[in-house]
Amino acid sequence: MKKLLLFSLIIAFYFPSETNAQRKKSKKNQTTNVKTTQKKKTPTYSDFVKKETKTDEGLFKVHETNNTFMYEIPKSYFGKEMLLVTRIKDIPAGLGGGYVNAGSKINTQVIVWEQYKNKILLKVKSYNAVANDSLPIYKSVKANNLEPIIYAFDIKSQNQDATAVLIDVTKFFSSDVKAITGLPSFYRKTYKVKRLDASRSFINSIKSYPENIEVVQDFTFDADAPPSNKRTNTITLRINQSMILLPENPMMPRIHDKRVGYFSIGNVDYSSEALKADSKRYIRRWRLEPKDPAAYARGELVEPVKPIVYYLDPATPDKLKKFIKQGVDDWQKVFETAGFKNAIMAKYAPTKEEDPEFSMEDVRYSSIRYVASTTRNATGPSVSDPRTGEIIESDIIWYHNHLRSYRNRYLLETGAANPSARTLNTPAADIGEMMRMVISHEVGHALGLPHNMAASFAYPVDSLRSGKFTQKYGIAATIMDYARYNYVAQPGDKNVRFIRQLGPYDHYAINWGYRLIPNANKPEDEIKTLDKWIEDKANNPMYRFGGQRFDPSAQTEGIGNDQVKASTYGIKNLKIVAKNLPNWTSNQTNNYEDLSELYGELLGVWNRYVGHVTGNIGGVYEFNKKPEQTGNVYVNVDKKRQKESLIWLQNNVFSTQNWLLDKNILNKIDESGYTERFLRYQNRHLNTLLNTNTLKRMIDAEVIQSNFYPASEMIRDLRKGIFSETNSLKNVDVYRRNLQKSFIQKIETLLIDKKAKNTDISSIVRGELEALKYQLNTASKRATNRITKYHYKDCLVMVNNILNPKN
Incomplete structure (x- = not known):
């Protein structure tokens, strides 16, 4: 009996009763049903809001x-x-x-x-x-x-x-x-x-x-x-x-033409009837529509439905606000050429009391932001509709320290002829005018205009010394060139404008891009009229657009249509500035910080003037045209201009420039490094002349031009000038010794340049090295100065190692 009872208890322990099991199962099912019901409950709007x-x-x-x-x-x-x-x-x-x-x-x-x-x-x-x-x-x-x-x-x-x-x-x-x-x-x-x-x-x-x-x-x-x-x-x-x-009704785009400078957007159109997909580009521009289309069609000036408005950043210093506003408003006159009045303007941002909803982040408002940064720059970016090129909004950016650059450049580039520039405390009116023009330049970008470096080549150099001419036309045909100052004007020239301004090209480009063309329902309908506007101005250099690459007439920071003449004037002025630099800086401040800064920038200014001339050698002018226009698109610089430029470089760059190396400045600002610094500048221009692309253009010129400057002749002329001391008993100074070694090293690189392989370049270089070997061998025997003799022998070893490498 006891055993049976014990067995029953064991069974009960291991196997719960059916009733208990059903009870637990029922509870489990209830829990599961509750969870299932909760999962299936659809969230409502009020659960989130x-x-x-x-x-x-x-x-x-x-x-x-x-x-x-x-x-x-x-x-x-x-x-x-x-x-x-x-x-x-x-x-x-x-x-x-x-x-x-x-x-x-x-x-x-x-x-x-x-x-x-x-x-x-x-x-x-x-x-x-x-x-x-x-x-x-x-x-x-x-x-x-x-x-x-x-x-x-x-x-x-x-x-x-x-x-x-x-x-x-x-x-x-x-x-x-x-x-x-x-x-x-x-x-x-x-x-x-x-x-x-x-x-x-x-x-x-x-x-x-x-x-x-x-x-x-x-x-x-x-x-x-x-x-x-x-x-x-x-x-x-x-x-x-x-x-x-993006706009519900896209603006009708205007087809891009590289003869007029505009930023652009592009796509591949598979709707084309051509036997291939058609690449199309449209200019980037704001949508301007006249309030009174009938009056606009009659040629009257009409306000746009929606003008272009820029709001000034509240962080802008009060003393600068009026100049920034003027830089925007100056474009109003330009837009009148396209038939619109009051098309663009600057406004001060409303206060919280005036408009509590106003925000610089709102896309309805374009702005000019004032950035606390040590960077010396300004930019004019914009946002555009990629379907049509319509500019939707823009935020121009001004960096706080940018005026420092303009003060320094103003002193260095115009100080010889412009008394108001001969100070570290530039007059407020002059600073304001500079800022106004920088803002105008950046607004131009925001309107769709890229840099037009060919515009400064439109004016004769001597016209830049005329007060009457410069006050009317400025110093370049557009504000979109990097022609900041008139460095050509000489002491004694009267009433000359020294600071850039809007020019005739700006009126022309805005008219071409923004004037509405009647009865045009699609972009292709406008082409005939747009072409005519270009062709009407095609022979006037004031209306030429050019991009900076291999074209010496489209270089940054240059002015005037003759680089040799303009740079000669510029260096003549720069010598006056260099001589007076301590008087205008350290003698006034009783420290050498500004003298050091401005001397470094003076070397940069000299370097730019030199670069304008260097670009002539191996240069090719680019004149964008359509086949119906006469003349070639690409024209090599003629031989006379190139040889003249090389002679100028020998005299103003490769010869030691003692006026730039004034010990009364150098021993106040640095303990050493003068020779190395000067060589770096010389090497920039040496590298340009002995660049594979430059030499290839000169070689190609033999095919298409009768009056060409052979690459072989240019390198020979360059070698003779740089090693001119070998023809006399004249000692070689440290700057020339460095330059001569650098010349040998540079032409050595041409022998191993893959782009020069199987061209005349290697033949020319070997020939010139053999000629140089003879020069050095003779000169080393005649030299009486010890360091000059050592130098010649060292150069001779360098040449022999190139011609007869050990490996």
């Missing part, structure tokens, strides 16, 4: 609840094209080497929001390839240009009338999403960036405006080599993401 939620009305409603951000996207916006612009809002010191600043644009891309099942997809759309959507080939273009998805969002809920969806964008904007990063791969590599530290990164703010949404991200990265505060191993950036709704 609560009483404590802050809502910002605008393009999309933006809801914030305890640092969680939601976008309420109207379904009507699905598929609509928007521009996503990534900028740096605030920046650590030194990032990008000083030329990246608060406001710098990192990336621009067209995006669309699309629904796919229960997801909202953010896609990047490309306009590199296009086709009319009514044509069969449109399907192929779409199939071969699949749009990347940069993020997929879960749909959290809909609004009450189901016209909009809610998505959570918190993770998207607080993560290191490469497609919208403010720290591109180049910077990550340079600064050895490891990762984004989520604990020190967050969304600063999201604000919605009628046409855009602005997101500010505070991101902190771990980095082994940050640009500043290196011991922190940290880079912190404030990044701004602008999402801008």
